[in-house]
Amino acid sequence: MVQNTNMTFQDLHLHRNILQVLEEEKYITPTPIQQQAIPVILEEHDLVGCAQTGTGKTAAFGLPLLQLINTEKNTIQVIILAPTRELGQQIHANLNLYASYNPEISVIGLFGGTTIKSQLEVLKRTVHMIVATPGRLLDLIDRKSIDVSTTSYLVLDEADEMVVALHAEVENIFKEVPKTSRILMFTATMPGRIKQLVQNY
Ligand code: AMP
Numbered sequence: 315m316v317q318n319t320n321m322t323f324q325d326l327h328l329h330r331n332i333l334q335v336l337e338e339e340k341y342i343t344p345t346p347i348q349q350q351a352i353p354v355i356l357e358e359h360d361l362v363g364c365a366q367t368g369t370g371k372t373a374a375f376g377l378p379l380l381q382l383i384n385t386e387k388n389t390i391q392v393i394i395l396a397p398t399r400e401l402g403q404q405i406h407a408n409l410n411l412y413a414s415y416n417p418e419i420s421v422i423g424l425f426g427g428t429t430i431k432s433q434l435e436v437l438k439r440t441v442h443m444i445v446a447t448p449g450r451l452l453d454l455i456d457r458k459s460i461d462v463s464t465t466s467y468l469v470l471d472e473a474d475e476m477v478v479a480l481h482a483e484v485e486n487i488f489k490e491v492p493k494t495s496r497i498l499m500f501t502a503t504m505p506g507r508i509k510q511l512v513q514n515y
Contacts, residue, residue, distance in 0.1 A: 315346030326352045331415040345370035385418040389464035392443040397475040399425040406445040448483035465491040473501040
């Protein structure tokens with residue numbers, strides 16, 4: 315992917331308050347994945363993005379999705395799946411930073427290794443966006459502790475890693491979210507299982 319160095323975040327139709335956060339963080343030029351993905355996501359299309367870690371993909375999906383959240387609704391609108399707790403925590407921290415312009419937006423992380431009890435407490439509050447590992451999310455769905463029927467966006471980060479180790483879990487989560495949900499997939503490689511997921515959903 316080629317980077318247009320003349321492009322700014324303003325050209326990508328992000329809200330003024332998001333632009334202010336980016337300015338504070340000294341993000342000047344959008345990375346190639348951001349230049350390509352942000353307009354597509356804002357137009358509410360599905361997307362398969364080929365991008366490695368370190369290319370700015372968290373902001374590529376995070377910024378437009380934060381802009382699309384409707385804070386008048388107290389429902390889960392975005393689910394982001396990550397293959398590992400470490401990656402999930404990193405995404406969660408970045409999204410909290412990007413969302414700092416609007417204290418009404420609630421982003422939470424649901425990962426293995428943390429007690430279920432503390433997560434059940436968090437889920438009693440308003441939640442708009444979830445970052446989760448597939449196993450823990452399914453566990454909470456099975457316990458009927460989380461309602462994902464209002465999901466508008468399902469993001470798979472490092473989708474190729476995830477379908478190797480967690481294929482059944484990912485398939486089950488696809489079955490739980492509404493068929494109308496937009497699917498955003500980020501992957502470094504295109505193995506057969508990813509092509510099949512793309513075809514099926
Ligand atoms: P990621 O690939 O999302 O993990 O991002 C890698 C690193 O690049 C993170 O530390 C981000 O804060 C940073 N970053 C993302 N987008 C930009 C940008 N447009 N300009 C400068 N830094 C960025």
